[in-house]
Amino acid sequence: MRIVLLPLLLAALLLALPGTGTAADAGRGRTLYDIRCDGCHAESVHGREKRAAADFDAIRSWVRRWSQNLGLRWTDAEIDDVSAWLNARYYRFPCPPAACTTTGQDAARSPVHGAR
Numbered sequence: 001m002r003i004v005l006l007p008l009l010l011a012a013l014l015l016a017l018p019g020t021g022t023a024a025d026a027g028r029g030r031t032l033y034d035i036r037c038d039g040c041h042a043e044s045v046h047g048r049e050k051r052a053a054a055d056f057d058a059i060r061s062w063v064r065r066w067s068q069n070l071g072l073r074w075t076d077a078e079i080d081d082v083s084a085w086l087n088a089r090y091y092r093f094p095c096p097p098a099a100c101t102t103t104g105q106d107a108a109r110s111p112v113h114g115a116r
Helices: 005-017 026-036 056-069 075-090 104-110
Strands: none
Touching: 026 075, 056 075
Protein backbone atom coordinates (compact mmCIF):
# COMPACT_ATOMS: atom_id res chain seq x y z
CA MET A 1 0.00 0.00 0.00
CA ARG A 2 1.39 3.35 -0.99
CA ILE A 3 1.73 6.04 1.62
CA VAL A 4 -0.82 8.33 0.03
CA LEU A 5 -3.51 7.90 2.64
CA LEU A 6 -1.96 10.33 5.11
CA PRO A 7 -1.84 13.27 2.66
CA LEU A 8 -5.37 12.48 1.49
CA LEU A 9 -6.65 12.31 5.05
CA LEU A 10 -4.96 15.61 5.88
CA ALA A 11 -6.44 17.18 2.76
CA ALA A 12 -9.89 15.89 3.71
CA LEU A 13 -9.49 17.38 7.18
CA LEU A 14 -8.50 20.74 5.72
CA LEU A 15 -11.49 20.65 3.38
CA ALA A 16 -13.78 20.06 6.34
CA LEU A 17 -12.58 23.16 8.16
CA PRO A 18 -14.66 26.28 7.53
CA GLY A 19 -13.14 28.93 5.32
CA THR A 20 -10.31 26.79 3.95
CA GLY A 21 -11.55 26.69 0.37
CA THR A 22 -12.61 29.39 -2.00
CA ALA A 23 -14.77 29.11 -5.08
CA ALA A 24 -12.96 27.92 -8.18
CA ASP A 25 -9.85 26.74 -6.37
CA ALA A 26 -8.60 24.05 -8.74
CA GLY A 27 -6.05 22.91 -6.18
CA ARG A 28 -8.87 22.01 -3.82
CA GLY A 29 -10.79 20.58 -6.79
CA ARG A 30 -7.86 18.29 -7.50
CA THR A 31 -7.89 17.05 -3.90
CA LEU A 32 -11.65 16.41 -4.01
CA TYR A 33 -11.30 14.60 -7.32
CA ASP A 34 -8.37 12.50 -6.09
CA ILE A 35 -10.28 11.46 -2.97
CA ARG A 36 -13.67 10.71 -4.54
CA CYS A 37 -13.32 10.20 -8.31
CA ASP A 38 -9.85 9.22 -9.42
CA GLY A 39 -10.27 5.56 -8.50
CA CYS A 40 -12.79 5.09 -11.33
CA HIS A 41 -12.15 8.10 -13.56
CA ALA A 42 -8.65 8.65 -14.75
CA GLU A 43 -7.25 9.76 -18.06
CA SER A 44 -9.17 6.98 -19.79
CA VAL A 45 -12.39 8.91 -19.17
CA HIS A 46 -11.15 12.45 -19.70
CA GLY A 47 -8.58 11.68 -22.37
CA ARG A 48 -10.77 9.76 -24.76
CA GLU A 49 -11.31 11.20 -28.21
CA LYS A 50 -15.11 11.47 -28.08
CA ARG A 51 -15.89 13.36 -24.88
CA ALA A 52 -19.34 14.09 -23.51
CA ALA A 53 -18.31 17.56 -22.31
CA ALA A 54 -18.16 20.18 -25.07
CA ASP A 55 -17.51 23.25 -22.91
CA PHE A 56 -16.86 24.34 -19.33
CA ASP A 57 -20.56 24.43 -18.40
CA ALA A 58 -20.88 20.82 -19.55
CA ILE A 59 -17.98 19.81 -17.28
CA ARG A 60 -19.72 21.54 -14.40
CA SER A 61 -22.98 19.73 -15.23
CA TRP A 62 -21.25 16.33 -15.22
CA VAL A 63 -19.52 17.06 -11.91
CA ARG A 64 -22.83 18.17 -10.37
CA ARG A 65 -24.61 15.07 -11.73
CA TRP A 66 -22.01 12.68 -10.31
CA SER A 67 -21.95 14.50 -6.99
CA GLN A 68 -25.69 13.90 -6.75
CA ASN A 69 -25.53 10.31 -8.07
CA LEU A 70 -22.89 9.36 -5.51
CA GLY A 71 -24.44 11.32 -2.64
CA LEU A 72 -21.30 13.42 -2.20
CA ARG A 73 -23.27 16.53 -1.23
CA TRP A 74 -20.66 18.82 -2.76
CA THR A 75 -21.43 22.51 -2.48
CA ASP A 76 -21.58 24.76 -5.55
CA ALA A 77 -18.08 25.97 -4.67
CA GLU A 78 -16.75 22.40 -4.52
CA ILE A 79 -18.39 21.59 -7.85
CA ASP A 80 -16.74 24.68 -9.34
CA ASP A 81 -13.41 23.65 -7.82
CA VAL A 82 -13.53 20.16 -9.33
CA SER A 83 -14.74 21.56 -12.65
CA ALA A 84 -11.86 24.06 -12.71
CA TRP A 85 -9.37 21.26 -11.97
CA LEU A 86 -10.74 19.00 -14.70
CA ASN A 87 -10.77 21.84 -17.19
CA ALA A 88 -7.22 22.89 -16.38
CA ARG A 89 -5.91 19.32 -16.40
CA TYR A 90 -7.72 17.75 -19.34
CA TYR A 91 -10.11 19.93 -21.32
CA ARG A 92 -8.77 23.49 -21.51
CA PHE A 93 -12.08 25.00 -22.60
CA PRO A 94 -12.60 28.76 -22.30
CA CYS A 95 -14.32 29.38 -19.01
CA PRO A 96 -15.47 32.20 -16.75
CA PRO A 97 -12.59 33.91 -14.89
CA ALA A 98 -14.23 33.11 -11.56
CA ALA A 99 -14.10 29.42 -12.44
CA CYS A 100 -10.58 29.21 -13.85
CA THR A 101 -8.20 30.97 -11.56
CA THR A 102 -4.43 31.15 -11.74
CA THR A 103 -4.40 28.59 -8.94
CA GLY A 104 -6.24 26.18 -11.22
CA GLN A 105 -3.80 26.60 -14.08
CA ASP A 106 -0.84 26.08 -11.72
CA ALA A 107 -2.50 23.01 -10.23
CA ALA A 108 -2.83 21.43 -13.67
CA ARG A 109 0.92 21.57 -14.18
CA SER A 110 1.67 19.94 -10.84
CA PRO A 111 4.08 17.01 -11.17
CA VAL A 112 1.86 14.65 -9.20
CA HIS A 113 -0.71 14.27 -11.98
CA GLY A 114 1.83 14.89 -14.71
CA ALA A 115 3.23 11.42 -13.98
CA ARG A 116 0.06 9.63 -15.10
